[in-house]
Amino acid sequence: MRLRPLALLLLCAGLRVAAAQDAPATSEAAPGAWTAAEVLGAPRGVALSGATLDAETKRVGSLLRCPVCQGLSIADSPADTAVNMLRQVREMLAAGYTEQQVVAYFEHSYGAFVRLEPAMNGINWTLWLAPFAAVVVGGLVIVAFLRRSRGAAPAGSHEDASSTALPADPQLAEYVRRVRALAAAKQGERREETRKP
DSSP states (O other), X not given: OOHHHHHHHHHHHHHHHHXXXXXXXXXXXXXXXXXXXXXXXXXXXXXXXXXXXHHHHHHHHTTBBOSSSTTSBTTTOOSHHHHHHHHHHHHHHHHTOOHHHHHHHHHHXXXXXXXXXXXXXXXXXXXHHHHHHHHHHHHHHHHHXXXXXXXXXXXXXXXXXXXXXXXXXXHHHHXXXXXXXXXXXXXXXXXXXXXXO
């Protein structure tokens, strides 16, 4: 009795293996498994070697972000993923692929995030222009604030012609002079107090 379920399980496993062997191979593969030729076509550049290949590998590697150490390029990251990606960049440059083709290949595999500097197209223009726009808007706000603060002088700093005019009544004019003198004296005392330590 106990052997029957085990035999059934082995039979099902055998059928699955046979079905997998008979099934036609599909062309779908994981994005990382695609070759450069499948994604990009033929190389459009010159095959590099020697010191030129080393320098170009480092330069192109510095354009690509390490998916593990997200603040570093693959040229600077010690992570295994970055080392493998840099090796792949070297192989592609040695095969004659251009910088644009190499970056496009990794963008196809990892998405636009793999670029350390976003491409200047589409919505990425906002990423490039936002800092400049912020500086311009901030400058305009500061200029407007300074103009407004110059236009509105503090009270009592200067008097217009209507405030210096005295009333026609001589007795009332005398009172206005006394009040102004007292106010000026009081203001002078306050200035003296603020000057003292």
